[in-house]
Amino acid sequence: MTTAGVVSAMVVKSHLTARATDIFLVTFPKSGTTWIKALLYSALHRRADELLAHSPHQLISFLESQVFVKDRIPDLSSLPEPRLLMTHIPSQLLPDSVAASGCKVVYLCRDPKDCFVSLWHFWNRFMPWNIDDAHWQFCNGVSLFGLYWEHVLSYWNWHVERPSEVLFLTYEELAADTLGHLRRLAEFVGRPFTTEEQDAGVDRKIVEICAMESLSGLEVNRSGMTNFTEKDVPNNIFFRRGVVGDWRNHLTPEMARRIDEITEVKFKGSGLLLHPPFLQVKRELNEL
Template identity: 30%
Template sequence: MSGFQIEQSKSKSATFFDVKTLDEKWKNFSKCVIMPQNVDRFDSYKNFFIRPDDIFILGYPRSGTTRLQELIWIIANDFDFKTLMEYDCGTRIPFFESPELSFELREKPLVTSFEEMSSPRTIKSHLPVQFLPDEIWTKKPKLIHISRDPKDAIISLFYLLNDFSPVPIKLEDFLEDFLSDNVLYCPYREYVWNFLNLPDYENILYLTYEEMSADLDGTIQKVGKFLGKTVSEENASKIKDYLNFEKMKNRKTNDNKFAYKKMMQIMHPNLNNDVTFIRKGVIGGYRSDMPKEYADRIDYWYAESGNLNQGYNYKNYAAIKKIFGS
């Protein structure tokens, strides 16, 4: 880990670590806030062997990556609904940062490593651009990035992390940590802006949670076109039924409960919390939890993204503001 600078995060709500790459290429990029168990894995992240036909699903946590990864897997695997229903989403679409969640801790693993996966591999990651595998920038696999209103994403992340916490996390502390870039995978603004401003990378599709929710038909066809697949009316109808939010919430292959229970036994052996992986999925749902003062602060804070001096040059400010209806 000689190529990284590591120190404990200043987070008040949980124990995280800040990791910063010392690679000259990424010298203008900031830290990434990460879970303690992943601190020693950054060499393996950067040196991961990429296949040109890999498909990476990318986005800040709780931005809709779970629903999107299922949509992508179905189309990329030629509408194999049998395997879809037989194996849970976490083993079909492994989580890059914590592969044990997809392999060792699964009740019924499909494979036991990334290397065993058949092509095209669909892989989910929440890592910011500067920590993705180096070979991504030379082999140019398909990247699909999803964004969501940060207020909805952070409230959803608050509830998930609370499920894993041995002591209750205070919402106010968590929101203050988010605004000061001390929550998991932060800094958030740089995270999103750098993906939306990737230079010289044409093999990427941008989506939003709000777009996918409002026009699932259009999103299905857009993903199909990007993957070079024709989606028939019959298959589109099957996909829509499978992606019904309430059905996903109650489906064992989507809830990740088995793997998360195993993970909790490792992290906190005496903790027996029930983890709710798929929660509400409502656009604007943050309003029932987040004080207006914080909602206004986050809106103002996010609008200041154009003044950031880290990461790529921010050329698409107007387009990015439009995504969140600002």
């Protein structure tokens, strides 16, 4: 997280009071944020057509880089319920009222190797960055990459403790069964698709419109801009390939092995395993 992001996170923690009806959407950067924003907004409002004219980042703004910025402390009390709030903030930096209120938290996790590659591509558009140097920084939790494993693990532990309040999804399972997990997501936030809606294909239409290849082809995402902190950012920088396992095209076997080794050590004893064993653990937890 950048210095400005840290300051904004502190302001969010001090001035945002969560409500029981709130829905917090949380990801580590480049974990499928744009996609999950589109899916959750459409599931909640049943208005996927808004994506034709607005970037997902305009429909669901980041608390720390679009809402609490430029020394602003916005009044969010008038927002209609449920308020849909987005952040990359680690769980320990969220306002205490988030956990105390019992509101809903949706967390999306991604394989750290794909997450790293996507991060590297993103920042490389702003400044040339050797992938070896970026890999070292990611593995050592420094600079702009932050602490991937600590971020993921804190929300996983919260999910294990309060599964009815924290939904923990992976990018990989969402990609494997988007329709099934969209239905699960809608039910979790209190807007389950009715039998009539499913028969009419409402949920399938949302999946189609929110598919990355569909979103990236829209004019608003090809040439539009969204304001972040102090400048307008092209919407197209938020779209890359979105392919599961794309890390194989960029990482050497040794680089991939290093990330896997760190993952194994960091997650040891937590019950959090990466797919496919990870998905089996999740199924067993959900059956309890």
